[in-house]
Amino acid sequence: MITTPLNMSPTNENEKKQEEKRRDWLGVEDSDAEDDDAGSEEEESRVKGISKRSTKRRKVDHVDSASEDEEDGEKESQEDEGGEAAEETEKASKTKKKETKKQDEDEDDLLFTNPNKLKPLTQEELTASKAATKKTGVIYLSKVPPFMKPMKVKQLLSRFGEINRIFLAPEDPKAYARRVRFGGNKKRNFDEGWVEFVNKKDARLVAETLNATPIGGKKGSYYYDDVWNLKYLPKFKWHHLQAQIAYENASRQSKMRAEIAQATRENKTYIRNVERAKMVKNMEASTASKKRKSGDNGEEEGKKKVIEVRRQFRQNKTKGSADTGKVETSEGVKRLLSKVF
Numbered sequence: 001m002i003t004t005p006l007n008m009s010p011t012n013e014n015e016k017k018q019e020e021k022r023r024d025w026l027g028v029e030d031s032d033a034e035d036d037d038a039g040s041e042e043e044e045s046r047v048k049g050i051s052k053r054s055t056k057r058r059k060v061d062h063v064d065s066a067s068e069d070e071e072d073g074e075k076e077s078q079e080d081e082g083g084e085a086a087e088e089t090e091k092a093s094k095t096k097k098k099e100t101k102k103q104d105e106d107e108d109d110l111l112f113t114n115p116n117k118l119k120p121l122t123q124e125e126l127t128a129s130k131a132a133t134k135k136t137g138v139i140y141l142s143k144v145p146p147f148m149k150p151m152k153v154k155q156l157l158s159r160f161g162e163i164n165r166i167f168l169a170p171e172d173p174k175a176y177a178r179r180v181r182f183g184g185n186k187k188r189n190f191d192e193g194w195v196e197f198v199n200k201k202d203a204r205l206v207a208e209t210l211n212a213t214p215i216g217g218k219k220g221s222y223y224y225d226d227v228w229n230l231k232y233l234p235k236f237k238w239h240h241l242q243a244q245i246a247y248e249n250a251s252r253q254s255k256m257r258a259e260i261a262q263a264t265r266e267n268k269t270y271i272r273n274v275e276r277a278k279m280v281k282n283m284e285a286s287t288a289s290k291k292r293k294s295g296d297n298g299e300e301e302g303k304k305k306v307i308e309v310r311r312q313f314r315q316n317k318t319k320g321s322a323d324t325g326k327v328e329t330s331e332g333v334k335r336l337l338s339k340v341f
Contacts, residue, residue: 136164137200138233138241139207141193144168145215145226147185150193152223156215157195161202165238168193196238207232 144153150166157163168190180186197203207230215223
């Protein structure tokens with residue numbers, strides 16, 4: 001029995017014998033055979049490595065598939081938890097939006113900004129409001145102490161009676177900008193003000209007693225040495241002040257509108273005159289160029305000087321001899337002169 005190696009088959013032995021005979025007949029050395037053997041061994045090792053890798057890959061793929069299944073389960077559980085959290089957040093946002101809408105509606109009701117939701121007043125409420133407005137009294141502050149705010153005015157005057165509303169007119173923005181530019185105080189200042197008391201008796205008493213008196217208070221206070229300038233306005237109500245402010249605002253807007261219209265008109269006329277001047281200048285330049293091209297006639301006309309023409313009036317000649325230069329007097333003139341002198 002011929003023993004063959006494990007990795008060698010009988011067909012391979014026959015092929016090898018044929019190759020050896022061929023090499024002997026051609027005179028080829030055994031190095032090529034060794035190279036072929038080495039190449040066959042390399043191929044076998046490569047095939048074995050590939051088979052090992054394939055087995056490893058199968059094992060890894062199996063493990064990966066198991067881990068992927070676990071991860072998918074974890075992801076699904078996380079997605080379920082995330083979906084529940086998202087639903088909770090959406091519910092919370094919806095509730096917040098509803099609360100904000102309710103707050104806005106309440107504020108609108110308080111501020112009376114939405115006319116569609118205003119409830120009509122009953123006859124009793126209307127009469128009560130009219131009676132309350134008749135009882136009110138308004139005080140005019142001709143000069144507000146420097147940098148005094150409305151809350152400070154209310155704090156100082158509320159000791160003498162119940163105050164309903166306060167309005168202080170701010171200073172001119174140009175004056176404020178000028179003061180800040182030159183390094184002055186940056187606080188807002190007020191020029192004049194109006195204070196509405198619930199009871200007109202309190203307003204009249206405050207105006208009579210506090211007018212031209214120092215504000216006082218603590219000795220180290222900011223407004224200790226300032227003086228009140230108050231005047232009670234009889235038959236003057238708060239709606240009169242609102243109408244006056246609305247009229248002043250409307251007049252200011254109309255004046256601004258008129259000034260803007262006048263400025264635009266002036267700008268348009270200026271642009272029109274500039275365009276007309278350019279047109280006239282171009283026409284004069286074109287006529288001058290034509291005269292230059294005309295030749296000698298144009299040169300002669302250019303050399304001519306402008307002659308000043310003076311009007312001559314016919315003069316009446318004087319009576320008398322032209323040689324002596326004396327004027328002869330008539331007999332009537334002599335008679336008249338003799339009577340006078």
